[in-house]
Amino acid sequence: DAEITQSPRHKITETGRQVTLACHQTWNHNNMFWYRQDLGHGLRLIHYSYGVQDTNKGEVSDGYSVSRSNTEDLPLTLESAASSQTSVYFCASSRSRDLTDTQYFGPGTRLTVL
C-alpha cells in the first residue's frame, strides 16, 4: 500500500547540532509539507514544496531548511538546533495544487533538543 513515513520517530539532540528529519511518500504526490505541533498552537507550517526543485517558506521557517531532489522525499534540516525547536514534527503530502486536495499526514517525529 502507498504510504508516508517519517524517520526517526524519536530523536534527542543537543543545542547547536544539525539535525535532519526524513519524510518519504510512495503516493507519487507532487505536494509535500512540514508542520510542527506544539501545545496550544496547533499545527504550524514550516516549509512546503509543490514539486521537484520547488521549496517555499511557511509561517515558522526560521532555523529550518528543506530540499526536494525527487518526488518521494522532503527532508527537513535544523541547521543549529535550539531548545525552542523541541516539538513534534509532521510531514504531509497531497496529490496536486488543487486547493481542494486533502493532505495526508505521516506518523510524526518527536524531537527533543537539550
Place this chain on the structure above:
Amino acid sequence: GQNIDQPTEMTATEGAIVQINCTYQTSGFNGLFWYQQHAGEAPTFLSYNVLDGLEEKGRFSSFLSRSKGYSYLLLKELQMKDSASYLCAVRDYKLSFGAGTTVTVRA
C-alpha cells in the same frame, strides 16, 4: 492571515452527541477541513466543506456557513474510540489549523 478558534476541551457520555464549533477569519477561503488526531498519532482526514450546508458521513457530520465564518463537526452515537483531538483547518492558498478540541468520551 488566519484566525481560527475552537474550544479547548469537551466531555460527553458514550452514546451521546457532541458538537464542536469552529469560527474563522481569513483573507481568502478555499475550503474547511476537519481532522481527527488520537494521542501520539498523526491527524487523519474526516471531512471537507467548501459550500454552505451540511455534509454527512456516517456518525460524523460537518456544517459550514461561509458568511458567518463558522463551521461545526457533529459526532453522533459517541463511542469510546472517538476520544481524540479534532482539528479545524481552513485553506486559502495554504492550510491553517486551529489549536484543536480534545474530546473525552466517558462510559
